Amino acid sequence: MPTTSPRAALRLEGIERRYVQGEGRLEILRGADFAVMEGQSVALVAPSGTGKSTLLHIAGLLEHQDAGEVFIGGNATAGLPDAERTRIRRVDVGFVYQFHHLLPEFSAQENVMLPQMIRGLSRREAATRAKELLGYLGLAKRLEHRPGELSGGEQQRVAIARAVANAPRVLLADEPTGNLDPHTADHVFHALSQLVEATGLAAVIATHNLELASRMHRRVTLQEGQVVELV
Numbered sequence: 534m535p536t537t538s539p540r541a542a543l544r545l546e547g548i549e550r551r552y553v554q555g556e557g558r559l560e561i562l563r564g565a566d567f568a569v570m571e572g573q574s575v576a577l578v579a580p581s582g583t584g585k586s587t588l589l590h591i592a593g594l595l596e597h598q599d600a601g602e603v604f605i606g607g608n609a610t611a612g613l614p615d616a617e618r619t620r621i622r623r624v625d626v627g628f629v630y631q632f633h634h635l636l637p638e639f640s641a642q643e644n645v646m647l648p649q650m651i652r653g654l655s656r657r658e659a660a661t662r663a664k665e666l667l668g669y670l671g672l673a674k675r676l677e678h679r680p681g682e683l684s685g686g687e688q689q690r691v692a693i694a695r696a697v698a699n700a701p702r703v704l705l706a707d708e709p710t711g712n713l714d715p716h717t718a719d720h721v722f723h724a725l726s727q728l729v730e731a732t733g734l735a736a737v738i739a740t741h742n743l744e745l746a747s748r749m750h751r752r753v754t755l756q757e758g759q760v761v762e763l764v
């Protein structure tokens with residue numbers, strides 16, 4: 534019987550990114566290559582200022598690279614018009630940041646419903662999916678809570694539910710537990726890992742937490758502007 538080989542949900546090829554500051558030039562990414570398969574979680578562990586956020590922003594089509602190509606689900610994105618890049622980002626990419634950025638006046642459930650309604654789902658459909666996701670992340674009893682009425686770990690789990698509400702191919706998380714105590718960080722990481730296993734998402738998680746990174750499928754770092762596998 535033929536076996537299906539895993540597909541790269543995200544592939545970066547020869548990514549270059551430099552910043553010009555006055556007379557100086559900062560070469561942050563110098564031909565970075567990187568691929569993440571469906572259902573795979575990768576920790577990006579590198580010192581501050583080496584370009585983790587830059588790499589995630591380029592991978593998520595939030596920022597343009599100076600050279601190289603980003604493939605999402607096998608489709609090249611570099612030459613696309615901005616409107617098409619935005620469409621792909623909305624459909625295929627979910628982001629989680631260090632701070633949750635939830636809308637304070639909306640409930641947990643409504644925060645998870647919003648991206649779905651923006652994509653055209655009915656209120657009822659969005660509510661059902663939000664409830665299901667929040668339940669999965671252990672927040673079944675927090676649906677009506679506003680962000681200010683949730684703990685830090687709960688807020689981050691709502692942010693994760695929101696990021697995956699539209700079933701993206703790729704989840705990009707930038708220090709998602711950087712603002713949490715170790716116990717809560719552990720809980721949030723566990724929730725993230727479970728989601729990756731359950732949904733076939735590809736996840737890239739920038740973190741300084743080596744213990745949590747050790748639980749991801751792979752670990753990579755940035756060295757001289759290149760992505761290097763850690764073994």
Ligand SMILES: Nc1ncnc2c1ncn2[C@@H]1O[C@H](COP(=O)(O)OP(=O)(O)OP(=O)(O)O)[C@@H](O)[C@H]1O
Pocket residue numbers: 552553554559561579580581582583584585586587588
């Ligand atoms: N818009 C910009 N203009 C000039 N330099 C920038 C710009 N954005 C980022 N940089 C520089 O590029 C480098 C990489 O930044 P980036 O935010 O990607 O690092 P990082 O590895 O995510 O760091 P941290 O772990 O501290 O968040 C830094 O030295 C930063 O100062």
